[in-house]
Structure formats: structure tokens, C-alpha cells
Amino acid sequence: MHGTRIHEYDVVIAGCGPAGATAGALLARSGVKVALVDRCTFPRPKLCGGLLSGKTMALLGHLFGETLETLSAGGIIDFVSREYSIHWKNRALVRQTSDVPFILVKRNVYDRFLLEKARSAGAEIMEGHALTRVDADADEVFTSPGMRLKARFIIGADGCHSVVRRSFPMYHGRHGEWSANMAVGMEVAIPRNAATQDMDHPCVHLGYLDWGYAWAFPNADSVIVGLGGLVHKNKRNFKDILATFLFDRGLISRPDEVLGLHMQGHPIPYGNEMHIPVYKDLLLVGDAAGLADPITGEGIYQAQKSAQMAAQSILQALGTGTHPLATYPSLLRKALLADLRYARALRVIVFSALKFLPPRLIGCLVAGAHRRALGVIHGTRGYPFTIRFPQTRPERVS
Numbered sequence: 001m002h003g004t005r006i007h008e009y010d011v012v013i014a015g016c017g018p019a020g021a022t023a024g025a026l027l028a029r030s031g032v033k034v035a036l037v038d039r040c041t042f043p044r045p046k047l048c049g050g051l052l053s054g055k056t057m058a059l060l061g062h063l064f065g066e067t068l069e070t071l072s073a074g075g076i077i078d079f080v081s082r083e084y085s086i087h088w089k090n091r092a093l094v095r096q097t098s099d100v101p102f103i104l105v106k107r108n109v110y111d112r113f114l115l116e117k118a119r120s121a122g123a124e125i126m127e128g129h130a131l132t133r134v135d136a137d138a139d140e141v142f143t144s145p146g147m148r149l150k151a152r153f154i155i156g157a158d159g160c161h162s163v164v165r166r167s168f169p170m171y172h173g174r175h176g177e178w179s180a181n182m183a184v185g186m187e188v189a190i191p192r193n194a195a196t197q198d199m200d201h202p203c204v205h206l207g208y209l210d211w212g213y214a215w216a217f218p219n220a221d222s223v224i225v226g227l228g229g230l231v232h233k234n235k236r237n238f239k240d241i242l243a244t245f246l247f248d249r250g251l252i253s254r255p256d257e258v259l260g261l262h263m264q265g266h267p268i269p270y271g272n273e274m275h276i277p278v279y280k281d282l283l284l285v286g287d288a289a290g291l292a293d294p295i296t297g298e299g300i301y302q303a304q305k306s307a308q309m310a311a312q313s314i315l316q317a318l319g320t321g322t323h324p325l326a327t328y329p330s331l332l333r334k335a336l337l338a339d340l341r342y343a344r345a346l347r348v349i350v351f352s353a354l355k356f357l358p359p360r361l362i363g364c365l366v367a368g369a370h371r372r373a374l375g376v377i378h379g380t381r382g383y384p385f386t387i388r389f390p391q392t393r394p395e396r397v398s
């Protein structure tokens with residue numbers, strides 16, 4: 001490997017999901033020499049409900065000038081709904097209209113769209129290159145097939161199983177803690193013509209699993225049915241729970257029919273937020289930094305928002321010499337971590353209530369609280385008592 005030619009950049013970004021592509025686009029358009037590396041070739045499949053909240057839409061507007069209209073015209077949006085419903089198992093508790101629409105995208109389309117923004121801003125994209133190792137002392141990364149890239153700063157946007165994160169000494173010895181907060185999301189796409197009731201709006205179903213929930217999100221040609229929750233809080237196999245859910249919704253006629261469906265799972269860092277995702281010249285963003293919401297599991301907004309903060313602190317570092325360690329954690333704290341830490345505490349109450357209260361009482365609580373929850377999801381309010389957000393979300397939805 002030592003004989004391999006070294007390619008030099010200002011910034012190398014590992015991973016071209018929403019976090020990596022957003023950081024790449026923002027840095028490249030400011031004139032920074034950026035390389036983005038991904039083990040996949042785009043468009044690539046990514047297991048996800050593909051729901052963009054109002055705060056993600058507002059961020060897309062703030063960063064790239066995109067709106068519902070421009071995204072629809074570009075074929076990026078798959079489905080839009082203002083309606084939503086919340087269920088206890090298969091019984092509807094609430095069916096309402098939201099002022100801010102729910103936007104549904106297919107991740108292969110959305111992620112390629114973001115990556116094209118980075119490419120057209122001047123970033124060099126290396127697809128089909130898996131990062132194998134990071135040398136944090138030499139600021140170098142190694143890929144398979146064999147390339148050696150050197151940079152002033154390296155961003156780890158390589159998802160839940162981040163190779164860049166493995167170079168962080170503070171992460172070593174904390175694998176147990178990381179896996180304790182690891183959720184699994186499992187999904188199956190049901191063709192629209194096989195779907196029956198309630199498939200024209202996003203539905204959330206409580207009560208199927210502990211410390212998590214199930215969902216049915218409509219797409220133009222299919223319905224994405226899935227569930228996600230903390231692994232160690234659930235004794236039943238997630239496939240069996242998903243089979244029960246599909247059966248209850250009338251999407252399969254016998255639970256064992258599920259064996260014929262293409263079910264897939266992927267981890268979600270569900271309460272793993274890192275407080276100092278900087279080590280030497282390495283910065284982590286998105287799932288690599290454990291930034292998904294510990295109650296809703298939303299991670300696209302957090303990926304793109306942390307990318308914005310990382311890009312901002314790198315631009316400052318390149319311009320003024322301030323190290324990102326002095327800026328990125330505090331930017332992240334104000335923009336995301338205050339909310340995420342609060343949500344992690346709140347979920348103990350939320351998920352305990354869902355586990356122990358009788359369904360009738362849960363129905364009353366959902367009826368009383370769902371508007372507030374909607375505000376948190378769409379970004380019109382923070383989690384209760386996290387009062388910092390008017391200054392920290394300039395792109396908030398009005």
C-alpha cells in the first residue's frame with residue numbers, strides 16, 4: 001500500500017448518503033477541493049421510509065433553494081399527503097390533517113439528487129470505493145480497490161457502521177453502550193394494487209413492539225410497510241412482528257405468507273448521539289455520529305443538518321485556522337444535540353406509558369399530544385423545554 005500514489009484534497013468525505021452529499025455540496029460550492037467516496041454506485045438502494053419532515057424541507061430550501069414545487073418538477077418527490085393517522089395496533093386513534101405536508105421520497109432517487117448537487121458544485125465523486133482504513137495521524141484514508149487519499153480534514157458520513165468512527169479512541173470500549181441503543185428498522189414494499197384500506201396517507205401504529213413503532217407510508221406505486229425499535233427491548237423476532245402487522249392490515253392473508261415477501265432490515269442509531277464527534281482532523285456526521293431521533297427514528301434531517309454544521313466549521317477552519325473541535329460540537333449542540341438528548345430522556349416516559357397504560361388511556365394521551373408531536377416532527381417547535389431552537393433553526397417552518 002505504501003507504493004500507492006497519494007491523491008490530495010482539502011476534504012475527503014466517506015459516504016455519499018444525505019450527510020456526505022450535503023457536506024460535499026456545501027464545501028465544493030465554497031471552492032474547497034473535495035473528494036466523496038462511497039462503496040456503492042449511485043443510484044443505490046437504501047432501506048428507509050423516505051419521509052421528509054417539514055424541517056427537512058425547510059433545510060433544503062435554506063441550503064439549496066429547493067421547494068415542494070421544484071422538487072416535484074424534478075421528479076424527486078414520490079408522494080405528498082397532508083393527512084396522517086395514528087393507531088393502537090390496528091385501531092385508529094387519530095386521523096387528522098397537517099398544515100405542513102408529509103413528503104415521501106424514494107431514497108435511491110433522493111440520494112442521487114443530493115449527490116448530483118455535490119458533483120455539479122465541483123466535488124470529485126468516487127463510487128464503488130469502500131473505505132477500509134483511516135490513519136488519523138497522517139490524515140489519510142485507504143479504499144478498496146486500492147486508493148490512498150490525503151486531506152486536511154476527513155468527514156465520516158459512512159452511516160451506522162462507520163469505519164471512520166472506529167478511529168475514535170473515545171468510541172473504543174463503548175460498543176456495549178452503542179449496541180444498547182441500536183434499533184433495527186425492517187421494511188417491505190407492498191404493490192399498490194395489493195394494498196387495501198387507509199393507504200393514501202402515512203399511518204403510524206403503536207403497540208406492535210416495545211420502544212419503537214410500526215408504519216405504513218404510501219408511495220406512488222407501493223406502500224412501504226415497516227417497523228423499527230430497540231433490539232434488546234423486544235423479545236419477539238422482528239420478522240414475526242412485521243408478519244402480524246401485515247396480517248392485521250389485511251396485506252397478507254396468512255402470517256406465513258410473509259416468507260414470500262422481500263423483507264429487509266437495517267440498523268438505526270436510536271439514542272447514540274455523540275457529543276464530541278471530532279477526533280484530530282476527523283469529523284462525524286449523520287448516522288455515523290449516532291444522530292437519528294431517539295423517539296421517531298428520523299435521521300435524514302439530522303444527517304443534512306449535521307453536514308451543514310460540519311461544513312461550516314471546516315470552512316471556518318480553512319479560512320481562519322480555528323480547529324473544528326472548537327466549533328463543530330458547539331454548533332451541533334445548539335442545532336441538534338439539545339433536542340436529541342432531551343428526546344432520549346423523554347422516551348423513557350413515552351415508551352413506558354405505551355407499554356404499561358391501558359389502550360383506552362393511551363388513546364386519550366395520543367389525542368391530547370399528537371399536535372405537539374407533529375410540531376416537533378415538522379420543526380415548528382422543539383421538544384418541550386428545549387427552548388433554544390428559535391435561534392438555531394433559521395430555516396424553521398413558518
Ligand SMILES: Cc1cc2nc3c(=O)[nH]c(=O)nc-3n(C[C@H](O)[C@H](O)[C@H](O)COP(=O)(O)OP(=O)(O)OC[C@H]3O[C@@H](n4cnc5c(N)ncnc54)[C@H](O)[C@@H]3O)c2cc1C
Pocket residue numbers: 014015016017018019020037038039040046047048049050051052129130131132157158159160161162163184185186187226228265266267268285286287288292297298299300301303
Ligand atoms: C427502515 C428504516 C426506515 C427509515 N425511515 C426514515 C424516514 O422515513 N425518514 C427519515 O428521516 N429517516 C429514516 N430513517 C433513518 C435514515 O435512513 C438515516 O438516518 C439516514 O439515511 C442517515 O443518513 P447518512 O447520510 O448519515 O447515512 P446513510 O444514508 O446510511 O449513508 C451512508 C453512506 O455511506 C456508504 N458507506 C458505508 N460504509 C462505507 C464504507 N466503508 N466505505 C464507503 N462508503 C461507505 C453507504 O454506501 C451509504 O451510501 C430510516 C432508517 C431505517 C433503517
